[in-house]
Amino acid sequence: MEFQHIINEIKKVDPEMPERLSDRRTAMKSFAGIGAKIGLAALPFFIGSIFKKAYAQSGPSQNVVLDVLNYALTLEYLEAEFYAMGIAKGTALVPAGAPAAAIKTIGDHEAAHVEFLKTAITASGGTPVSKPTFDFTAGGTFANVFSDYATFLAVAQTFEDTGVRAYKGRAAEITGGGDLLTAALNIHSVEARHAAHIRTMRKANGFGDVKPWITGKESGIGSVVQASYDGEEMSTQAGINIVNINGAMISASAATEAFDEGLTKEQVLAIVGPFIVQ
Amino acid sequence: MIQKSSEALSRRAFLGMAGAATSMMVLASSCSKNDDDNMMNNGVDLGSGDVGILNYAYALEQLEAAFYTRVAQSPYNGISASEKALLTDIRDHEIAHREFFKSALAGAAISNLEFDFSAVDFSSRASVLATAKAFEDLGVSAYNGAGKLIVTPDYLTLAGKIVSVEARHAAYIRDLISNGSFADNTVVDMNGLDTSRMPADVLAVAAGFIKTKINASNLPR
Numbered sequence: 309m310e311f312q313h314i315i316n317e318i319k320k321v322d323p324e325m326p327e328r329l330s331d332r333r334t335a336m337k338s339f340a341g342i343g344a345k346i347g348l349a350a351l352p353f354f355i356g357s358i359f360k361k362a363y364a365q366s367g368p369s370q371n372v373v374l375d376v377l378n379y380a381l382t383l384e385y386l387e388a389e390f391y392a393m394g395i396a397k398g399t400a401l402v403p404a405g406a407p408a409a410a411i412k413t414i415g416d417h418e419a420a421h422v423e424f425l426k427t428a429i430t431a432s433g434g435t436p437v438s439k440p441t442f443d444f445t446a447g448g449t450f451a452n453v454f455s456d457y458a459t460f461l462a463v464a465q466t467f468e469d470t471g472v473r474a475y476k477g478r479a480a481e482i483t484g485g486g487d488l489l490t491a492a493l494n495i496h497s498v499e500a501r502h503a504a505h506i507r508t509m510r511k512a513n514g515f516g517d518v519k520p521w522i523t524g525k526e527s528g529i530g531s532v533v534q535a536s537y538d539g540e541e542m543s544t545q546a547g548i549n550i551v552n553i554n555g556a557m558i559s560a561s562a563a564t565e566a567f568d569e570g571l572t573k574e575q576v577l578a579i580v581g582p583f584i585v586q
Numbered sequence: 587m588i589q590k591s592s593e594a595l596s597r598r599a600f601l602g603m604a605g606a607a608t609s610m611m612v613l614a615s616s617c618s619k620n621d622d623d624n625m626m627n628n629g630v631d632l633g634s635g636d637v638g639i640l641n642y643a644y645a646l647e648q649l650e651a652a653f654y655t656r657v658a659q660s661p662y663n664g665i666s667a668s669e670k671a672l673l674t675d676i677r678d679h680e681i682a683h684r685e686f687f688k689s690a691l692a693g694a695a696i697s698n699l700e701f702d703f704s705a706v707d708f709s710s711r712a713s714v715l716a717t718a719k720a721f722e723d724l725g726v727s728a729y730n731g732a733g734k735l736i737v738t739p740d741y742l743t744l745a746g747k748i749v750s751v752e753a754r755h756a757a758y759i760r761d762l763i764s765n766g767s768f769a770d771n772t773v774v775d776m777n778g779l780d781t782s783r784m785p786a787d788v789l790a791v792a793a794g795f796i797k798t799k800i801n802a803s804n805l806p807r
Contacts, residue, residue, distance in 0.1 A: 410766050417769065420778030476746040480739035493730045494779035496746065500753035501769040501780070508761055519672060520758040521679070521751060545686055546744060553685040562678035567747040 367484035374434035376478050377425055379573060380492065383474055384421040385439045386580060387467050391415030393444065394464075397454050407509065414464075414502045421495055428488065446582035449532055458515045461506060466533045468503035469522065470571065470579055472496060473536070477570030500568070521565045535579050539569050629799030630696050636738050638805040641696045642785055643745065644687035645800060646728055649792055650721050651680040652701045657718070662711045669762065676718075676755050683748055700797040715763050722756035723773055723781070724791055725749075730782035735806040753780070 368376075394401055395408075395415055402408045426436040444453050444463065453459050475496035482489045504520035507528075511518055516528030525541040527533050543550050543563040550563035558566075571579075632641040654677035661670055688695050707713035729749035736742045757768035773781050785805050793800075 406766050410768075413766070413769060417774060417778035420776065424777040424779070472750050476743070476750060479733070479746045480743045483736065483739040483742050484734070486734050489734050490730060490782050491779060493733045493746070493749070494782055497726050497730060497749055497753040497780040498769055498774055498778060500750035501757040501774075504754040504757035505761060505768040508758065519675065521675070521754045545747070546690055546740070548686060548689045550682050550686060553682060554689060556681050556685050558678055558682050558685075562675060563682060565675065566679040566682035566751055568750040569747065570743065 367486070368482045370433060372481055373432055373485060373488060374429060376482055376492070377429045377432065377488070378434070378437045379478065379576075380475065380495070381422065381425040381429065381436055382440065383471055383576070383580065384418055384425060384495075386442060386583060387471060388415065388418035388422050389439070389442055390444055390463070390467060391418055393454060394460055401454060401457060401460055403457070410505055410509065411464075414468075414505070417498055417502070421498075424491070424495075428491065432488070441585040442583055443585045444583060449582065458510075458513070461510050461513070461515055462529045462533070465503065465506045465510060465516075465518075466527070466529065466536050468499055468506055470536045470576060471499040472503055472568060473571040474576045475499065476568060477572055477576070479570075519565070522568065523561050524564050535575070536571075539571070540564060542567065542569055628801040628803070630699070631801045632696060632805055633694060634804040635806060636736055636741050637691065637694050638802075639732050639735055640687060640691055640741065641694070642732065642789075642802065642805060643729070643748070644684065644691060644695060645699060645796075646725055646788070646792065647680055647684040647687055648699050649701060649795060650725060651677070651684040653703060653706075653717065653721060653795075654680050656703060656706075656708055657714055660708045662714045663709050664711060672758060673718075676758075679751055679755070697798075699800075701795055702797050703795060705794070712763075715759055718759045719756065719763060720791075722752055722759055724783070724788060725752040726756055726773075727781040727783040728785070728788040730780060731784045731788070733782075735785075737806075 391411060391414055395411060399408070402411050429436045445451050450459050450463055453463050475492060479489070479492060479496070482492065485492075507516075507518045507520050510516040510528065518526070518528035522537065522540045525534070525537040525539065527537045541564050543560055545567055550558055550566065551560050552558055553563075630645075632638045632645065654673065658674050658677045661673075665673075703717075706717050726749060729745050729752065733742060733745060736745065756773075760767040760770070769780075775781075784807075785802050789800060789802055
């Protein structure tokens with residue numbers, strides 16, 4: 309067909325063209341719908357405009373998108389299995405009623421994230437990484453993670469807050485990533501909702517003096533999870549000091565709470581490393 | 587790495603963009619004289635490109651900050667000490683966001699908007715929390731939806747730093763209304779994804795509380 313011929317011609321001068329085009333999933337989607345909407349005679353014009361769109365936009369490469377999605381999948385595997393194992397312990401670990409219901413809500417979301425990301429990775433032309441083998445005691449640091457409610461919630465809080473920071477830290481890499489970026493953002497804010505609720509649960513049980521948001525770089529847990537909170541104490545954003553900004557009475561605490569901070573891939577892998585056996 | 591890059595996004599970079607946006611606005615206003623009055627009489631123009639998106643966020647933060655300022659000024663009947671403290675925290679976060687955008691946008695910032703909270707009974711816990719829930723969920727969906735319209739990576743990072751705090755607020759407010767509703771299926775779908783909304787949809791909802799007319803027609807789509 310003409311269309312295939314055009315692609316082959318472009319490939320000769322730009323071997324990466326198919327990759328660029330496959331990044332533009334929305335462009336291709338709109339292409340698929342075009343045939344039905346307009347006469348075939350007008351097609352070449354539309355194909356041209358789609359190519360132009362694919363080249364004009366500066367979006368992430370397919371490799372970057374897949375790397376970020378597989379990174380996210382690894383973290384979601386971690387969270388999903390953690391909650392599944394906690395839920396399997398029944399009321400011996402998490403009290404029945406509101407606590408068990410909340411943990412189930414969160415666990416269901418993490419399991420859904422795993423499935424969603426696997427599908428998204430495959431649809432983007434990649435291969436989902438396989439689930440690592442986890443050790444949620446982190447080599448004995450949290451030996452009673454599945455028998456002590458306080459420890460379970462402390463690890464849950466750390467995973468959720470780290471998850472929020474992990475997505476945030478890599479979002480910029482998929483700037484211009486269209487619907488895949490939106491999906492990543494939609495997962496990111498769900499992790500933040502989880503984090504807020506787990507923090508509220510810990511406070512209500514007297515397990516930690518924490519608010520739904522992160523004050524300074526305080527974990528409310530202890531030095532063992534400090535790496536997940538370091539850097540959260542930023543009170544300057546884009547060179548602008550937030551404390552008492554423009555004469556408003558904004559305390560140093562509020563200034564740090566008002567903005568969550570990202571973590572780099574290296575920082576996150578160092579944090580979750582102890583939980584991954586292989 | 588991320589922190590370094592966001593620190594590198596200096597105020598000067600913002601100001602540079604602001605300058606460009608201002609000259610574009612001047613251009614727009616000068617051409618409207620020869621044209622029709624579409625551009626001038628259509629309310630506060632958020633602008634175009636990333637500046638437009640930042641002004642859009644600034645407008646929403648103005649709305650939230652104004653609302654929580656009222657909540658803190660006249661706490662609802664039966665408010666607990668913990669609720670009072672955390673709602674005051676939220677007020678401070680929203681003011682911090684608002685003032686951050688104001689400083690960042692500098693000359694390109696839209697003016698102060700006027701609000702109409704006559705639909706809210708500030709003495710009623712139910713009324714205040716229902717409004718807060720609507721604003722927080724709307725804010726989360728607005729940032730989530732606007733993300734793909736942002737061109738500059740550092741701005742996307744900044745939006746990300748704010749949206750997760752809005753999501754924490756949303757979860758807290760929802761739990762105050764009904765414990766366990768922090769991420770229920772009215773906002774999170776079967777794939778575990780939160781809601782995202784495009785600017786036109788967000789502003790249509792927010793318009794009920796904003797007296798000042800907002801022109802979002804130049805925003806990226």
